[in-house]
Amino acid sequence: MISKSCKYAIRSAIYIASKADENVKLSVKEIAKEIDAPPAFTGKVLQILNKHRIVSSLKGPYGGFFCEKNQLKLPIINIVNAIDGLSVFTECVLGLHECTDAHPCPMHYQHAEMRDKMRKSFEETTIVSLAESLKTGSAYLTNL
Amino acid sequence: MISKSCKYAIRSAIYIASKADENVKLSVKEIAKEIDAPPAFTGKVLQILNKHRIVSSLKGPYGGFFCEKNQLKLPIINIVNAIDGLSVFTECVLGLHECTDAHPCPMHYQHAEMRDKMRKSFEETTIVSLAESLKTGSAYLTNL
DNA sequence: CTCATAAAAGATAACCTTATCTTATATAGG
DNA sequence: CCTATATAAGATAAGGTTATCTTTTATGAG
DSSP states (O other), X not given: OOOHHHHHHHHHHHHHHHTGGXXXXXXXXXXXXXXXXXXXXXXXXXXXXXXXXXXXXEOSTTOEEEOOHHHHTOBTHHHHHHHTOSGGGTSOTTOOXXXXXXXXXXXXXXXXXXXXXXXXXXXXXXXXXXXXXXXXXXXXXXXX | OOOHHHHHHHHHHHHHHHTGGGTOOBOHHHHHHHHTOOHHHHHHHHXXXXXXXXXXXXXXXXXXXXXXXXXXXXXXXXHHHHHTOSGGGTSOTTOOXXXXXXXXOTTHHHHHHHHHXXXXXXXXXXXXXXXXXXXXXXXXXXXX
Protein backbone atom coordinates (compact mmCIF):
# COMPACT_ATOMS: atom_id res chain seq x y z
CA MET A 1 0.00 0.00 0.00
CA ILE A 2 2.37 2.67 1.22
CA SER A 3 6.15 2.35 1.08
CA LYS A 4 8.39 1.29 3.93
CA SER A 5 9.89 4.80 3.98
CA CYS A 6 6.42 6.22 4.46
CA LYS A 7 5.69 3.85 7.31
CA TYR A 8 8.88 4.95 9.07
CA ALA A 9 7.89 8.56 8.42
CA ILE A 10 4.45 8.22 9.98
CA ARG A 11 5.85 6.32 12.97
CA SER A 12 8.51 9.02 13.43
CA ALA A 13 6.01 11.85 13.23
CA ILE A 14 3.74 10.17 15.77
CA TYR A 15 6.62 9.68 18.19
CA ILE A 16 7.88 13.25 17.84
CA ALA A 17 4.34 14.57 18.28
CA SER A 18 3.90 12.49 21.42
CA LYS A 19 6.75 14.46 23.02
CA ALA A 20 5.62 17.89 21.86
CA ASP A 21 4.32 19.07 25.23
CA GLU A 22 7.62 18.23 26.94
CA ASN A 23 9.44 20.84 24.86
CA VAL A 24 12.38 18.57 24.10
CA LYS A 25 14.31 18.05 20.90
CA LEU A 26 14.78 14.47 19.82
CA SER A 27 17.85 13.07 18.07
CA VAL A 28 17.65 10.80 15.03
CA LYS A 29 19.19 8.09 17.17
CA GLU A 30 16.48 8.26 19.82
CA ILE A 31 13.65 8.43 17.29
CA ALA A 32 15.02 5.46 15.35
CA LYS A 33 15.26 3.44 18.54
CA GLU A 34 11.75 4.30 19.67
CA ILE A 35 10.12 3.38 16.37
CA ASP A 36 12.29 0.33 15.69
CA ALA A 37 13.82 1.56 12.45
CA PRO A 38 17.34 1.79 10.97
CA PRO A 39 18.93 5.06 12.23
CA ALA A 40 20.56 6.21 8.99
CA PHE A 41 17.42 5.64 6.98
CA THR A 42 15.27 7.29 9.62
CA GLY A 43 17.49 10.36 9.28
CA LYS A 44 16.82 10.50 5.53
CA VAL A 45 13.10 10.23 6.02
CA LEU A 46 13.14 12.95 8.70
CA GLN A 47 14.97 15.23 6.28
CA ILE A 48 12.05 14.94 3.87
CA LEU A 49 9.48 15.56 6.60
CA ASN A 50 11.39 18.64 7.67
CA LYS A 51 11.65 19.93 4.11
CA HIS A 52 7.88 19.61 3.83
CA ARG A 53 7.44 21.45 7.16
CA ILE A 54 5.72 18.47 8.75
CA VAL A 55 8.27 18.36 11.56
CA SER A 56 10.85 20.96 12.57
CA SER A 57 14.53 20.58 13.33
CA LEU A 58 17.47 22.47 14.73
CA LYS A 59 21.09 21.64 14.07
CA GLY A 60 23.91 21.72 16.55
CA PRO A 61 24.24 20.88 20.23
CA TYR A 62 20.89 20.56 22.04
CA GLY A 63 19.36 20.36 18.57
CA GLY A 64 17.11 17.70 17.16
CA PHE A 65 13.58 17.17 15.86
CA PHE A 66 10.36 18.51 17.33
CA CYS A 67 6.79 19.42 16.42
CA GLU A 68 5.33 22.88 16.55
CA LYS A 69 1.68 23.35 17.57
CA ASN A 70 0.37 23.88 14.05
CA GLN A 71 2.26 20.82 12.81
CA LEU A 72 0.51 18.59 15.33
CA LYS A 73 -2.82 19.14 13.65
CA LEU A 74 -1.63 18.10 10.18
CA PRO A 75 -3.40 15.10 8.66
CA ILE A 76 -1.27 12.05 7.93
CA ILE A 77 -2.11 12.23 4.24
CA ASN A 78 0.42 15.08 4.21
CA ILE A 79 3.11 12.59 5.20
CA VAL A 80 2.07 10.15 2.49
CA ASN A 81 2.14 13.01 0.00
CA ALA A 82 5.63 14.08 1.12
CA ILE A 83 7.16 10.60 0.90
CA ASP A 84 5.21 8.58 -1.68
CA GLY A 85 3.04 11.14 -3.39
CA LEU A 86 -0.72 10.76 -3.68
CA SER A 87 -0.82 8.24 -6.52
CA VAL A 88 -1.92 5.48 -4.12
CA PHE A 89 -5.19 7.34 -3.78
CA THR A 90 -5.72 7.90 -7.47
CA GLU A 91 -4.14 5.09 -9.49
CA CYS A 92 -6.03 2.25 -11.15
CA VAL A 93 -6.04 -1.15 -9.38
CA LEU A 94 -5.33 -2.87 -12.65
CA GLY A 95 -2.62 -0.45 -13.70
CA LEU A 96 -4.37 1.39 -16.53
CA HIS A 97 -2.84 4.79 -17.13
CA GLU A 98 -6.21 6.42 -17.47
CA CYS A 99 -9.04 4.73 -15.62
CA THR A 100 -12.10 6.92 -15.27
CA ASP A 101 -15.89 6.67 -15.24
CA ALA A 102 -15.74 7.31 -18.97
CA HIS A 103 -13.08 4.64 -19.63
CA PRO A 104 -13.19 2.30 -16.61
CA CYS A 105 -11.26 -0.89 -15.95
CA PRO A 106 -13.40 -3.88 -14.94
CA MET A 107 -12.75 -3.16 -11.25
CA HIS A 108 -13.02 0.62 -11.44
CA TYR A 109 -16.19 1.27 -9.46
CA GLN A 110 -15.71 -1.20 -6.65
CA HIS A 111 -12.13 -0.06 -6.15
CA ALA A 112 -12.78 3.67 -6.38
CA GLU A 113 -15.13 3.36 -3.45
CA MET A 114 -12.50 1.81 -1.18
CA ARG A 115 -9.78 4.12 -2.41
CA ASP A 116 -11.90 7.14 -1.52
CA LYS A 117 -12.67 5.76 1.93
CA MET A 118 -8.99 5.20 2.51
CA ARG A 119 -8.15 8.69 1.37
CA LYS A 120 -10.80 10.18 3.59
CA SER A 121 -9.42 8.24 6.53
CA PHE A 122 -5.92 9.58 5.88
CA GLU A 123 -7.27 13.09 5.46
CA GLU A 124 -9.25 13.08 8.67
CA THR A 125 -6.65 11.49 10.92
CA THR A 126 -4.23 13.97 12.44
CA ILE A 127 -0.73 13.31 13.72
CA VAL A 128 -1.69 14.48 17.21
CA SER A 129 -4.70 12.17 17.42
CA LEU A 130 -2.45 9.17 16.79
CA ALA A 131 0.12 10.51 19.25
CA GLU A 132 -2.58 10.59 21.92
CA SER A 133 -3.14 6.84 21.74
CA LEU A 134 0.60 6.40 22.19
CA LYS A 135 0.64 8.57 25.30
CA THR A 136 -2.33 6.82 26.88
CA GLY A 137 -0.66 3.47 26.25
CA SER A 138 -3.50 2.15 24.09
CA ALA A 139 -1.24 1.76 21.04
CA TYR A 140 2.41 1.06 20.25
CA LEU A 141 5.07 1.99 17.72
CA THR A 142 7.63 -0.72 18.43
CA ASN A 143 7.69 -4.38 17.59
CA LEU A 144 7.23 -6.91 20.35
CA MET B 1 -1.29 -1.79 -3.21
CA ILE B 2 -0.72 -4.78 -5.46
CA SER B 3 2.37 -5.24 -7.62
CA LYS B 4 2.65 -4.45 -11.30
CA SER B 5 3.07 -8.17 -12.01
CA CYS B 6 -0.18 -8.82 -10.25
CA LYS B 7 -1.98 -6.16 -12.26
CA TYR B 8 -0.75 -7.76 -15.49
CA ALA B 9 -1.88 -11.13 -14.13
CA ILE B 10 -5.41 -9.99 -13.38
CA ARG B 11 -5.71 -8.21 -16.71
CA SER B 12 -4.46 -11.35 -18.49
CA ALA B 13 -6.88 -13.63 -16.66
CA ILE B 14 -9.81 -11.36 -17.45
CA TYR B 15 -8.92 -11.28 -21.14
CA ILE B 16 -8.44 -15.04 -21.37
CA ALA B 17 -11.72 -15.59 -19.54
CA SER B 18 -13.52 -13.24 -21.92
CA LYS B 19 -12.64 -15.64 -24.77
CA ALA B 20 -13.53 -18.84 -22.95
CA ASP B 21 -16.77 -19.49 -24.80
CA GLU B 22 -15.07 -19.20 -28.20
CA ASN B 23 -12.94 -22.26 -27.44
CA VAL B 24 -9.77 -20.68 -28.72
CA LYS B 25 -6.24 -20.80 -27.35
CA LEU B 26 -4.50 -17.47 -26.99
CA SER B 27 -0.80 -16.84 -27.52
CA VAL B 28 1.33 -14.80 -25.12
CA LYS B 29 1.81 -12.31 -27.90
CA GLU B 30 -1.91 -11.74 -28.40
CA ILE B 31 -2.63 -11.53 -24.67
CA ALA B 32 0.19 -9.03 -24.13
CA LYS B 33 -1.12 -6.89 -26.95
CA GLU B 34 -4.70 -6.95 -25.72
CA ILE B 35 -3.79 -5.96 -22.17
CA ASP B 36 -1.09 -3.45 -23.12
CA ALA B 37 1.78 -5.21 -21.33
CA PRO B 38 5.34 -6.24 -22.25
CA PRO B 39 5.16 -9.67 -23.98
CA ALA B 40 8.13 -11.35 -22.27
CA PHE B 41 6.99 -10.31 -18.83
CA THR B 42 3.42 -11.30 -19.56
CA GLY B 43 4.71 -14.76 -20.42
CA LYS B 44 6.40 -15.03 -17.02
CA VAL B 45 3.26 -13.99 -15.22
CA LEU B 46 1.15 -16.45 -17.21
CA GLN B 47 3.55 -19.23 -16.21
CA ILE B 48 2.77 -18.54 -12.58
CA LEU B 49 -0.98 -18.42 -13.19
CA ASN B 50 -0.76 -21.74 -15.00
CA LYS B 51 1.30 -23.33 -12.23
CA HIS B 52 -1.39 -22.27 -9.77
CA ARG B 53 -4.10 -23.74 -12.04
CA ILE B 54 -5.77 -20.36 -12.48
CA VAL B 55 -5.44 -20.57 -16.25
CA SER B 56 -4.55 -23.55 -18.45
CA SER B 57 -2.08 -23.85 -21.29
CA LEU B 58 -1.02 -26.17 -24.05
CA LYS B 59 2.35 -26.11 -25.77
CA GLY B 60 3.04 -26.57 -29.43
CA PRO B 61 1.27 -25.52 -32.61
CA TYR B 62 -2.34 -24.41 -32.07
CA GLY B 63 -1.39 -24.19 -28.40
CA GLY B 64 -1.77 -21.24 -26.05
CA PHE B 65 -3.64 -20.15 -22.95
CA PHE B 66 -7.29 -20.71 -22.11
CA CYS B 67 -9.70 -20.95 -19.19
CA GLU B 68 -11.62 -24.04 -18.21
CA LYS B 69 -15.16 -23.72 -16.82
CA ASN B 70 -14.19 -24.21 -13.19
CA GLN B 71 -11.36 -21.67 -13.53
CA LEU B 72 -13.77 -18.96 -14.64
CA LYS B 73 -15.47 -18.98 -11.26
CA LEU B 74 -12.27 -18.43 -9.27
CA PRO B 75 -12.13 -15.25 -7.18
CA ILE B 76 -9.43 -12.76 -8.08
CA ILE B 77 -7.93 -13.03 -4.61
CA ASN B 78 -6.50 -16.32 -5.90
CA ILE B 79 -4.50 -14.36 -8.46
CA VAL B 80 -3.20 -11.95 -5.82
CA ASN B 81 -2.24 -14.92 -3.68
CA ALA B 82 -0.42 -16.60 -6.58
CA ILE B 83 1.61 -13.52 -7.55
CA ASP B 84 2.04 -11.34 -4.44
CA GLY B 85 0.86 -13.53 -1.59
CA LEU B 86 -1.83 -12.40 0.83
CA SER B 87 0.29 -10.11 3.01
CA VAL B 88 -1.44 -7.03 1.55
CA PHE B 89 -4.56 -8.16 3.34
CA THR B 90 -2.88 -8.86 6.66
CA GLU B 91 0.10 -6.57 7.16
CA CYS B 92 0.21 -3.50 9.42
CA VAL B 93 -0.17 -0.06 7.76
CA LEU B 94 2.67 1.28 9.84
CA GLY B 95 4.92 -1.74 9.26
CA LEU B 96 4.85 -3.34 12.71
CA HIS B 97 5.73 -7.02 12.51
CA GLU B 98 2.98 -7.93 14.89
CA CYS B 99 0.01 -5.59 14.97
CA THR B 100 -3.02 -7.10 16.67
CA ASP B 101 -5.94 -6.08 18.87
CA ALA B 102 -3.72 -6.97 21.83
CA HIS B 103 -0.74 -4.95 20.57
CA PRO B 104 -2.14 -2.44 18.06
CA CYS B 105 -0.40 0.32 16.17
CA PRO B 106 -2.06 3.75 16.40
CA MET B 107 -3.91 3.15 13.11
CA HIS B 108 -4.76 -0.50 13.69
CA TYR B 109 -8.53 -0.38 14.04
CA GLN B 110 -9.32 2.13 11.33
CA HIS B 111 -7.07 0.32 8.88
CA ALA B 112 -8.18 -3.21 9.73
CA GLU B 113 -11.69 -2.25 8.74
CA MET B 114 -10.68 -1.10 5.25
CA ARG B 115 -8.30 -3.98 4.77
CA ASP B 116 -11.09 -6.46 5.52
CA LYS B 117 -13.47 -4.73 3.12
CA MET B 118 -10.83 -4.86 0.43
CA ARG B 119 -10.19 -8.54 1.07
CA LYS B 120 -13.88 -9.32 0.96
CA SER B 121 -14.16 -7.50 -2.33
CA PHE B 122 -11.32 -9.55 -3.82
CA GLU B 123 -12.83 -12.75 -2.45
CA GLU B 124 -16.28 -12.09 -3.85
CA THR B 125 -15.27 -10.90 -7.30
CA THR B 126 -14.78 -13.71 -9.80
CA ILE B 127 -12.70 -13.67 -12.95
CA VAL B 128 -15.75 -14.39 -15.10
CA SER B 129 -17.76 -11.50 -13.63
CA LEU B 130 -15.02 -9.07 -14.66
CA ALA B 131 -14.76 -10.73 -18.07
CA GLU B 132 -18.47 -10.08 -18.60
CA SER B 133 -18.03 -6.31 -18.35
CA LEU B 134 -15.31 -6.57 -20.99
CA LYS B 135 -17.56 -8.51 -23.35
CA THR B 136 -20.46 -6.11 -22.95
CA GLY B 137 -18.10 -3.21 -23.66
CA SER B 138 -18.76 -1.49 -20.33
CA ALA B 139 -15.11 -1.78 -19.27
CA TYR B 140 -11.66 -1.88 -20.84
CA LEU B 141 -8.25 -3.50 -20.34
CA THR B 142 -6.14 -1.33 -22.59
CA ASN B 143 -4.86 2.18 -22.20
CA LEU B 144 -6.33 4.92 -24.32
C1' DC C 1 36.18 32.78 18.00
C1' DT C 2 36.59 28.07 18.73
C1' DC C 3 34.92 23.65 19.69
C1' DA C 4 31.70 20.07 20.16
C1' DT C 5 27.35 18.39 18.53
C1' DA C 6 23.59 17.25 15.66
C1' DA C 7 21.11 17.61 11.29
C1' DA C 8 21.66 18.19 5.98
C1' DA C 9 23.48 16.68 1.92
C1' DG C 10 25.78 13.68 -1.12
C1' DA C 11 27.85 9.27 -2.54
C1' DT C 12 27.52 4.50 -2.58
C1' DA C 13 25.92 -0.18 -1.79
C1' DA C 14 22.48 -3.98 -1.23
C1' DC C 15 18.25 -5.78 -2.47
C1' DC C 16 13.91 -6.56 -4.79
C1' DT C 17 10.85 -5.88 -8.63
C1' DT C 18 10.44 -5.47 -13.35
C1' DA C 19 11.91 -6.73 -17.88
C1' DT C 20 14.25 -9.22 -21.59
C1' DC C 21 16.67 -12.87 -23.93
C1' DT C 22 18.11 -17.61 -24.70
C1' DT C 23 17.54 -22.50 -24.32
C1' DA C 24 14.67 -26.51 -23.36
C1' DT C 25 10.35 -29.06 -23.70
C1' DA C 26 5.95 -30.44 -25.40
C1' DT C 27 2.70 -31.18 -29.23
C1' DA C 28 0.11 -31.14 -33.61
C1' DG C 29 0.47 -32.29 -38.43
C1' DG C 30 2.53 -34.12 -42.50
C1' DC D 1 9.75 -39.63 -37.23
C1' DC D 2 10.58 -35.02 -38.38
C1' DT D 3 9.50 -30.25 -38.35
C1' DA D 4 7.30 -26.13 -37.06
C1' DT D 5 5.25 -23.78 -33.24
C1' DA D 6 4.20 -22.25 -28.75
C1' DT D 7 4.84 -22.51 -23.72
C1' DA D 8 8.31 -23.53 -19.76
C1' DA D 9 12.40 -22.66 -17.64
C1' DG D 10 16.63 -20.45 -16.75
C1' DA D 11 19.98 -16.70 -17.07
C1' DT D 12 20.75 -11.99 -17.17
C1' DA D 13 19.97 -7.05 -17.17
C1' DA D 14 17.75 -2.62 -15.89
C1' DG D 15 15.50 0.19 -12.52
C1' DG D 16 13.65 1.59 -8.17
C1' DT D 17 13.50 1.21 -3.16
C1' DT D 18 15.88 0.53 0.96
C1' DA D 19 19.97 1.16 3.63
C1' DT D 20 24.48 2.90 5.03
C1' DC D 21 28.50 5.85 5.21
C1' DT D 22 31.07 10.15 4.63
C1' DT D 23 31.34 15.05 4.26
C1' DT D 24 29.30 19.53 4.96
C1' DT D 25 26.66 23.00 7.41
C1' DA D 26 24.45 25.13 11.28
C1' DT D 27 24.28 26.28 16.21
C1' DG D 28 24.86 26.66 21.20
C1' DA D 29 28.25 27.08 24.92
C1' DG D 30 32.52 28.28 26.78
